[in-house]
Amino acid sequence: MLKEVVLGMDIGGTNTDFGFVDENGKILLRSHHNTTDYPTFDSFVESIYAEVVRLEKENDLKIVGIGIGAPNGNYYNGTIEYAPNLKWKGIVPVVEKVRSLFNIPVFITNDANAATIGEMIFGNAREIKDFIYITLGTGVGSGVVANGQLIYGHDGFAGEIGHFTAEENGRLCGCGRKGCLETYSSVTGLRKSAEIYKKDFPNSILNKYSFENLTGKIIYDAAKNNDYPALKAFDIAAEKLGKVLANVVSVTSPKAIFFFGGLANAKDLIFDQTKYYMEDNLLKVYKNKIDILPSLLKGNEAAIKGAAALAWNEI
Amino acid sequence: MLKEVVLGMDIGGTNTDFGFVDENGKILLRSHHNTTDYPTFDSFVESIYAEVVRLEKENDLKIVGIGIGAPNGNYYNGTIEYAPNLKWKGIVPVVEKVRSLFNIPVFITNDANAATIGEMIFGNAREIKDFIYITLGTGVGSGVVANGQLIYGHDGFAGEIGHFTAEENGRLCGCGRKGCLETYSSVTGLRKSAEIYKKDFPNSILNKYSFENLTGKIIYDAAKNNDYPALKAFDIAAEKLGKVLANVVSVTSPKAIFFFGGLANAKDLIFDQTKYYMEDNLLKVYKNKIDILPSLLKGNEAAIKGAAALAWNEI
Numbered sequence: 112m113l114k115e116v117v118l119g120m121d122i123g124g125t126n127t128d129f130g131f132v133d134e135n136g137k138i139l140l141r142s143h144h145n146t147t148d149y150p151t152f153d154s155f156v157e158s159i160y161a162e163v164v165r166l167e168k169e170n171d172l173k174i175v176g177i178g179i180g181a182p183n184g185n186y187y188n189g190t191i192e193y194a195p196n197l198k199w200k201g202i203v204p205v206v207e208k209v210r211s212l213f214n215i216p217v218f219i220t221n222d223a224n225a226a227t228i229g230e231m232i233f234g235n236a237r238e239i240k241d242f243i244y245i246t247l248g249t250g251v252g253s254g255v256v257a258n259g260q261l262i263y264g265h266d267g268f269a270g271e272i273g274h275f276t277a278e279e280n281g282r283l284c285g286c287g288r289k290g291c292l293e294t295y296s297s298v299t300g301l302r303k304s305a306e307i308y309k310k311d312f313p314n315s316i317l318n319k320y321s322f323e324n325l326t327g328k329i330i331y332d333a334a335k336n337n338d339y340p341a342l343k344a345f346d347i348a349a350e351k352l353g354k355v356l357a358n359v360v361s362v363t364s365p366k367a368i369f370f371f372g373g374l375a376n377a378k379d380l381i382f383d384q385t386k387y388y389m390e391d392n393l394l395k396v397y398k399n400k401i402d403i404l405p406s407l408l409k410g411n412e413a414a415i416k417g418a419a420a421l422a423w424n425e426i
Numbered sequence: 427m428l429k430e431v432v433l434g435m436d437i438g439g440t441n442t443d444f445g446f447v448d449e450n451g452k453i454l455l456r457s458h459h460n461t462t463d464y465p466t467f468d469s470f471v472e473s474i475y476a477e478v479v480r481l482e483k484e485n486d487l488k489i490v491g492i493g494i495g496a497p498n499g500n501y502y503n504g505t506i507e508y509a510p511n512l513k514w515k516g517i518v519p520v521v522e523k524v525r526s527l528f529n530i531p532v533f534i535t536n537d538a539n540a541a542t543i544g545e546m547i548f549g550n551a552r553e554i555k556d557f558i559y560i561t562l563g564t565g566v567g568s569g570v571v572a573n574g575q576l577i578y579g580h581d582g583f584a585g586e587i588g589h590f591t592a593e594e595n596g597r598l599c600g601c602g603r604k605g606c607l608e609t610y611s612s613v614t615g616l617r618k619s620a621e622i623y624k625k626d627f628p629n630s631i632l633n634k635y636s637f638e639n640l641t642g643k644i645i646y647d648a649a650k651n652n653d654y655p656a657l658k659a660f661d662i663a664a665e666k667l668g669k670v671l672a673n674v675v676s677v678t679s680p681k682a683i684f685f686f687g688g689l690a691n692a693k694d695l696i697f698d699q700t701k702y703y704m705e706d707n708l709l710k711v712y713k714n715k716i717d718i719l720p721s722l723l724k725g726n727e728a729a730i731k732g733a734a735a736l737a738w739n740e741i
Contacts, residue, residue: 241580255677257579262572264679265556266715270574271676276669276710286709354591361586362570362677364579394589394601400581 113173114139117426118163119419121222121411122146122181124196128411129159131172136233138412140170152199160212160247176208177217178422180225180414187267190220195285206418219419220263222246222414226406227370228261228367228424229417234407238254242367243359244406245272245352247374247381250285251293251300257363272359273297277351278401295351296372298327304347305330308340315340331356331377352381353388360389360397371406378405428488428637429454432683432741433478434734436537436726437461439511443726444474446487447734451548453727455485467514472672475527492532492546493737495540495729502582504534510600530713533736537561538730539585541721542569543576543739544732545684547688549722557682558674559721560587560667563698566598566608566615572678588612592666609633613642613688619659620645630655646692660695667696668703675704680687686721686728693720 116139120129123146124194130141142162149155167174183194187377189206191197210217210411220228230236236244240259246252251273255262262269273293274286282303294300302325309317316333317340335343356368374381386403393401408416431454435444438461438521445456457477464470482489498509504521506512525532535543542559545551551559555574561567566588577584588608589601596605609615609656617640623631631648632640632655648656671683689696701718708716723731 239580239583257572257577257584259574260573260575262556262678264572265554265681266679266711268711269556269677269679271679271709271711273674275673276707288707288709357676358590358615358673361589362584362674363577364581364584366580392591392603394586394603396581396583396586 113171113193115179116172117174117419118174118178118416119422119424120159120168120414120419121225121414122184122191122197123222124182127155127159128415129163130415130419131166131170131174132423134423135417136229136420138415139172139295140166141415142166147198150198152203152205154241156208156212163385174215176189176215176422176426177213178225178418178420179205179209179217179219180203180222180223180418180421181219184219184221184225185267186218186220186263188223189217199279199332201308216422216426220267220421221252222417223252224254224261224263225421226408226413227417228253228268229408229420230258230371230406230414231261232420232424233416235404236367236369239366241363241365242369243272243363243365243371244369244371245372246295246372247352248372249297249299251297254403255363256365257294263410265386272355275355275359276287277355292351292355296348296374301327301348301374303345308343312340317341327373327377331332332376334380345377349381349384350388353385354379355383355393356389356396357392360371360401361394364397365401367402367404369404369406375405428457428486430490431487432491432493432734432737433489434730434732434737435474435492435494436540436729436733437494437499437506437512438537439509442470442474443730444478445730445734446481446485446489447731447738449738451544451731451735453730454487454562455481457481457732462513465513467518467520471523471527476691489528489530490740491530491737492528492555493540493733493735494520494524494532494534495537495733495736496520496534497537498536499536499539499579499729500582501535501539503613504532506534513666527686531741533740535582535736537566537732538577539569539578540732540736541686541723541728542571542585542732544723544735545686545721546571546576547735547739548731551682551684554681556678556680557684558587558678559673559684559686560688562612562685563687564612564614566612570678571680587670590670590674592670602682607666607670611663611670611689613710616642616645616659616663616689619662620655623655623658627655632656642688642692646695649692649695658684660692661699663689664696664699665703669707670701671700671704672707672709676709679712682717684719684720685720686723
């Protein structure tokens with residue numbers, strides 16, 4: 112008998128990972144395409160379809176649904192809309208195209224929402240009806256769950272906490288506005304802070320690196336050796352994040368906030384310090400109630416499991 | 427045959443208004459108690475019970491549920507918790523007490539949430555699944571609706587947008603923190619701004635009034651006569667509100683935002699200006715999509731209808 116699975120697909124600017132995921136969140140089999148190899152979305156989907164059908168037969172699997180996480184993926188429209196990091200321009204009718212080949216239910220949302228559903232269905236948020244999920248990577252993404260449901264908003268674009276104004280007239284953001292949270296509290300923001308502060312400290316090890324070579328890992332290691340500009344970069348990331356979260360909490364009053372992604376690997380330098388700044392700025396009624404927790408889903412499994420969870424959650 | 431109604435009750439620090447409300451939101455009959463006449467919640471409820479039973483019989487009505495809006499009312503706990511403006515201190519087990527007398531379903535939430543549900547069930551938000559409701563009175567209250575449901579949060583305390591940090595190290599708020607939205611964008615905030623700016627303009631009519639006598643109405647009339655400090659006070663209220671809303675929108679992506687309460691009566695001075703500041707600060711994906719609308723529910727009917735809507739919504 113064929114085992115029922117869903118196809119979880121994480122479409123990124125460079126890589127697309129997909130996997131056959133069972134209803135317990137186990138990835139039974141996974142594969143990979145270079146997103147950049149495909150000038151059109153049609154050629155991309157056809158190539159994936161051919162491989163998936165082959166793998167399905169070879170492994171006695173039956174796909175009952177497809178979940179897709181993608182930059183600027185829109186749940187309501189079933190589209191990818193104006194994704195700056197993808198070759199496919201404009202509005203791509205993803206769900207329509209994929210469904211026309213596979214003839215099964217297909218769902219799409221953005222990367223952060225997919226990861227949020229992954230945490231809700233397969234991760235540390237299984238018992239939690241009100242939580243916020245924050246991805247601290249190249250940028251800052253987020254998903255918001257209230258009453259046990261992901262909030263998509265009226266247009267499918269809810270959950271852009273990375274673009275909260277963390278400082279008025281602050282750093283220029285890729286979105287064209289100033290002072291967005293992600294210019295301080297992403298890996299990119301951390302690198303910017305380190306670049307700014309290292310100049311005042313000639314003895315800092317960070318001066319051995321150009322901005323291009325200054326990775327989050329290098330700053331983390333320096334901070335662990337008490338390098339001041341590195342510690343300051345983490346402190347700023349945590350302060351801006353903690354203060355923004357203190358405001359976000361007053362909208363949905365979550366029980367927990369989950370951190371995922373590159374910066375979340377810095378553990379105490381992010382978790383403890385952000386908690387400190389958040390608590391210091393919270394309205395009294397919310398104090399000492401909210402847990403800041405790591406995501407249970409690890410590395411690049413999380414995106415596949417998240418996309419799969421989206422499909423399992425709907426079908 | 428008896429007509430089925432719910433009892434909608436709005437408990438305030440000074441006045442308690444209640445009414446018999448049918449399922450279309452019509453108030454068939456209303457009455458009033460002075461909240462301050464009752465040193466204990468027990469004596470308050472017993473007095474209301476006696477009157478309600480009498481009115482019910484005299485008017486051939488049958489109460490099938492009770493909805494209560496109260497300061498610091500907690501939906502999950504069925505309590506009023508540490509309300510600074512009420513004589514009843516600590517945690518008051520409201521639902522338990524009221525149900526023990528009436529023997530029908532009883533629900534409580536805070537004033538702003540009750541008004542939000544009123545707008546959703548009986549008002550301008552009937553067709554809208556994602557919206558935010560803002561009360562601009564002595565303070566700033568709010569209710570947040572996503573996916574057609576009011577967000578209570580894990581503890582029943584969601585929706586405190588009035589305590590968003592509108593300015594770091596800004597005006598001292600009654601909550602003990604600094605720069606909260608309600609210190610700028612409530613009627614009280616408007617009066618504070620007018621008091622600050624009138625001093626630099628000796629010709630301003632506002633100098634005829636002490637701070638105690640400076641009402642929102644006086645500032646509104648002065649603004650309409652192009653009095654600079656009065657216009658500036660409205661501009662600050664709108665700027666802080668617009669900027670905070672630009673951030674709040676990125677959490678839940680609402681279709682509409684409703685304004686209710688004293689400051690909302692200033693119409694163009696609040697609606698148009700707040701919309702301007704909000705749009706100017708919105709992330710591109712949200713621009714020109716969100717309506718700022720007046721509440722359909724008027725004056726002190728709104729609180730009774732809101733409390734009644736809470737009960738109708740549940741039973």
